Amino acid sequence: MFENFLDPVILCFIVGLGAGLFKSDLRIPTQIYEALSIYLLFTIGMKGGVSLAESNIPEALLPAVATVSLGIIIPLLAYFILRRLGKFDSINAASIAAHYGSVSAVTYAVVLTYLTRLGIGFETFITVLLVILEIPAIAVGIILARKKSTPSNESHSWGAILHEVFLGKSIYLLVAGLFVGYLSGPERILSITPLFFDLFKGALAVFLLEMGIVTSHRFSDLKSSGPFLLAFGICMPILSGALGSVFGTLSGLSIGGTAVLATLAASASYIAAPAAMKMALPKANATLSLSASLGITFPFNIVLGIPIYVWFSEFFHSLM
Numbered sequence: 001m002f003e004n005f006l007d008p009v010i011l012c013f014i015v016g017l018g019a020g021l022f023k024s025d026l027r028i029p030t031q032i033y034e035a036l037s038i039y040l041l042f043t044i045g046m047k048g049g050v051s052l053a054e055s056n057i058p059e060a061l062l063p064a065v066a067t068v069s070l071g072i073i074i075p076l077l078a079y080f081i082l083r084r085l086g087k088f089d090s091i092n093a094a095s096i097a098a099h100y101g102s103v104s105a106v107t108y109a110v111v112l113t114y115l116t117r118l119g120i121g122f123e124t125f126i127t128v129l130l131v132i133l134e135i136p137a138i139a140v141g142i143i144l145a146r147k148k149s150t151p152s153n154e155s156h157s158w159g160a161i162l163h164e165v166f167l168g169k170s171i172y173l174l175v176a177g178l179f180v181g182y183l184s185g186p187e188r189i190l191s192i193t194p195l196f197f198d199l200f201k202g203a204l205a206v207f208l209l210e211m212g213i214v215t216s217h218r219f220s221d222l223k224s225s226g227p228f229l230l231a232f233g234i235c236m237p238i239l240s241g242a243l244g245s246v247f248g249t250l251s252g253l254s255i256g257g258t259a260v261l262a263t264l265a266a267s268a269s270y271i272a273a274p275a276a277m278k279m280a281l282p283k284a285n286a287t288l289s290l291s292a293s294l295g296i297t298f299p300f301n302i303v304l305g306i307p308i309y310v311w312f313s314e315f316f317h318s319l320m
Contacts, residue, residue: 009113012205013302016212028210036207038173041105043196043203045177046189048127052178053185055124059252063261066251067129070265071136074240075101079144081236086228088288094145095277095284099293100236101137102269103130105174106211107298109204111263111306115256120310122256131174133264138273145281208302215299229288233268233296237305241266245312249320255313262309267301268293 019026028036052060075097082093108130115122181189244265248258270293277284297305 007113007117009110009201009205009208010302013208013212013299016209016214017216017299018212020213020216027213028206033207033210036203036210038169039196039203040109040200040207041169041173042177043200044105044109044127044130045174045179046181046184046196047177048125048130048174049178049181050184050186050189051124051126051181052128053182057125060123060125060128063123063125063129063248063251063253063257064132066247067132067261067264068136070240070244070247070261071101071133072140074243074265075137075140075144077239078236079141081232086232091145091281091284092288094141095281095286096289096292097144098138098141098277099270099273099289100240100268100297101140102273103133103264104267104269104293104298104301105130106204106207107267107301107306108260108264109200110208110302111260111309113201113204114306115259115310118310120256120259121254122260123253126257126260127174127178129261130264131171131178134171134174134269137269138277141273141277142281145284211298215294229292230296233292234300237266237268237297237301238308241305241309242312245309245316248313249316255310255317258317259306259310259313262312263301263306266297266305266309268297270294270298 016026018024078097078100079093082088082096083090086093088096112122241262244262245258247265248261253261270290273293274286274290277286277289
C-alpha cells in the first residue's frame, strides 16, 4: 500500500494538499485547469472507445447490468444512511447520495494508472462502465428528492434536468470520446496518440496538483458538518467498494476489471453530480456534498482506498 504514495501522480496530489494547507499562493490558472478537465475526460472516453472497438461487446452486457444495479443501489443505501443515522433532511440526503452513487473520472484514471504499474490487466470495455455508472445515481437522487418535496420546490422542468444530466460537460465528453475512439479504431487513432494517450499521465499529475489545492480548501467546511460526515466520507466508499467487488466478481470481470468497478462504485462525483444537483435541487446545500466527496472521499480513495479495493477484488475472486 505504501508504494501507492510513491507514484508521481499521487505525490503531485499530496504536494497540492500541502500547498493549500500551508497557505502557499500556488494555483493552476483557471483556464488551464478547465482545459485539463476537458482533455482528461475526452481522452478517457477515447481510450474506452478504442478498447471497445477491439473487444467482444456481448461480454460487456452482464457487467453493464451489474453497473446499472450499483448505480441504483448505492445512492439508495447512502440516502437511507444519511436520513436514519445522519438525520439529514430529504433534499440534502438525496443530493449527497447522488454524489456518492455517481463517479469520479479522475479517481478512475488513477486506478488505471495504479493497476498498470502493478501489471494487473483489466477488460478493454471498462470505460463504458464509467459512463454507465455516471447517470443512474443522479436520476435516483432527483427522484428521491422530488418524492419528498412539494411542487413549489420544483423550479426546473424535467426536460431541463435531463438536458443537464446527459449533455453536461462530463458525460458529453466521455460519450463523445467513446464515439470518436470506437469509430476511429486502433489504427486510425494512431495519428493523435502522442497528444492524447502518451501525455495523459503527465496531464493527470498537473490536474491532481490543482485538485490537492482545491481539496485542502474544503477541509474548513468540515467543521460545520460534524464528525458524521467525516465518518460517512470514509466508510461509505469502503462499503460501496465492497459491493462493487461482489458485483464485479459475479458478473465475470477479471480481478483488474473488478478492482476498477469497485473503485468506480467507491468514488464520488464532484463534476457531473454537482452540476445536475444545482439545477435539480437548488435548495440543497452544495457545501455538504462537495465537502464530503471532494474534501474526504477523493483524497481517501487516491491515497488509501484504491489499494483496499484491489484487495477486495482479489479476496472475492479467491472465494469463487
